[in-house]
Each structure stands twice: as C-alpha cells, then as structure tokens.
Amino acid sequence: MPELPEVETVRRGLAPVMEGRTILRAEVRRPDLRWPLPPGMAERLSRRRVERLRRRSKYLLADLSSGETLLMHLGMSGRILVSRTTLGAFRHPQSADARHDHVVFEIEGGATVTYNDARRFGAMDLVPIGDAEHHWLLAGLGPEPLGNAFDEAYLVSELRRRRTPVKSALLDQRLVAGLGNIYVSEALHRAGISPLRRSDRISAARAASLVPVIRDVLTEAIDAGGSSLRDYRRADGELGYFQHAFRVYDREGLPCPACGTPIRRAVQSGRSSFWCPACQR
DNA sequence: ATTAGACCCTGATCGC
C-alpha cells in the first residue's frame, strides 16, 4: 500500500513525537509479521531514546541510543498511528481495528505510537546503527528518486539495457527505490509513455523526461499527505488527499483528464496498470 | 539470466 510519499508522510508525522524522546515501554502483541520480529525486540527498544527517524525508500529507520536502528516496513496495509494517552485512550472512527495492533510504543511526553497491520505483510528488524544500508532488505535498493544519484544519464542507461515493459522496470526497486503501482502509473501518464512499452525502445529524450516527472509526482503527493485508498492513514489518522489528483490510477473507463479518451486497464506481472491509449505511446 | 506466477494474509466489494 504505502509507497514513498505515504511513508515520508508517516515519517513527518512521527518525527515530532519520537525524535529526541525515549521509548518508555515497547510491547509486542503479535510477533509474526512478514517475518518473526527479532528476538527480545520489546526489551531492546524499551528505555532507549530515538535519536533520529529516517526514511530509505519505503522503509522507516529509527536510530536508537542503544546503538541499534529499528527498521520498519508497512507492507500493504500497515499503519503507524499516534495517539495522546494524556487525553485518554481515544480511538476515532477512521482509526484501525485494534485486533491488528501488533506493536505498541509508549513515548516519553504522553504519546502512544501503534503499529497496526491487518494483512501482516509488514516487517520490523533491528540492526546495528551504520549497518542499516547493508541489511539484506536494503542492500539491493537502487537510488532514491528524490536524490541526486537518480538523474537522466542513469535512468536512460538503465532503461536501455532492459527488455521488460517500462512499468515493470520502474516497479523494480533495484532500478529506483520507492515507486509503487500508483506513482508508476501516474508518472508514465505525465511522461506520455505507455506502461506496455519495452524499456529499451524508449528514446533517450523520452526516458530522460521521466526523471523530472517522477520527482514532481512524488513531491506533489508528499505535499498532499500521500494517497488514501483503502488502508493508508497518516500518523495522525487523517487521510492523505493525493488520490483526488490521480490522472489514470484506478480510473478505468473514466475520461483522460488531458484528452477525454477512456482510461484503460491491463494486468502486468500481476498488477493493474492504468493508462490513456491516446496520450501514452 | 530474466521474467511471469504463486504465495504470504485479511478485508472489502461484487455478482449471483
């Protein structure tokens, strides 16, 4: 579910209540997420201060005073929600089903941070600070799409040597890290490239144009607080609103906002792609 | 070496 903009939005919501503060107590209610939680995780988190909350791709990284980094991934349905215990245990309507509250952190200063994940595709692990980028889940990740290493020369050369559809190439986290099904579809529409087109058959100029387009769509989505379709919520429980700006995603049969042609849908490597057959070639 | 498909799990929605 959450792609880079959603994870960044969660990070920005959590940072003010976690950074510089101590986790008074951590509680693990269900250790069987995508993989078993690391041994003794609750004890290794309790009474540690969160020095910094970072993001790499779709992962959140909390550097702790113990010298370990807590690595978190939200999978498809994961949420991290902040509630204020000083105001009483208040759960408003758009909050998640408490049966899926798997990890709970009590934070110094009166905040409770709850990891909730119905499908349990999410993950957490602990790794020595400084080794996070070598963790097996992070080691193969490509450049950050909003970072300097992701530039026109890089993308042109990577696409040129792949024969997969460009949709699959951009979803490959080894090529660029953080895009998912929504933002790939949106970026390809903005660039006028069909998701079905073979990567190595895109002209260099058109491939290069994807770089600023990807940056723009991610930046706009972060500014909107991400996209809320089914499960995703910001850390404060509110909805993101970038879904209202979708041009093609989840709009099969509806008119293309640029030309009015009905949006088409096709399944590529098991996931739906949406595109305008007139604007995208 | 690539690439499509199965799989992990729960919940919402749709057609009958």
Add this chain to the structure above:
DNA sequence: TGCGATCAGGGTCTAA
C-alpha cells in the same frame, strides 16, 4: 442475507 470469486499502495521465492 449469504456465499464464493476477485481484488488490493508490499515484496520474496520458485519454476520455466
């Protein structure tokens, strides 16, 4: 109202 089929912002692993 109930029931099965299908689908969903993630990623890994297997088999062709």
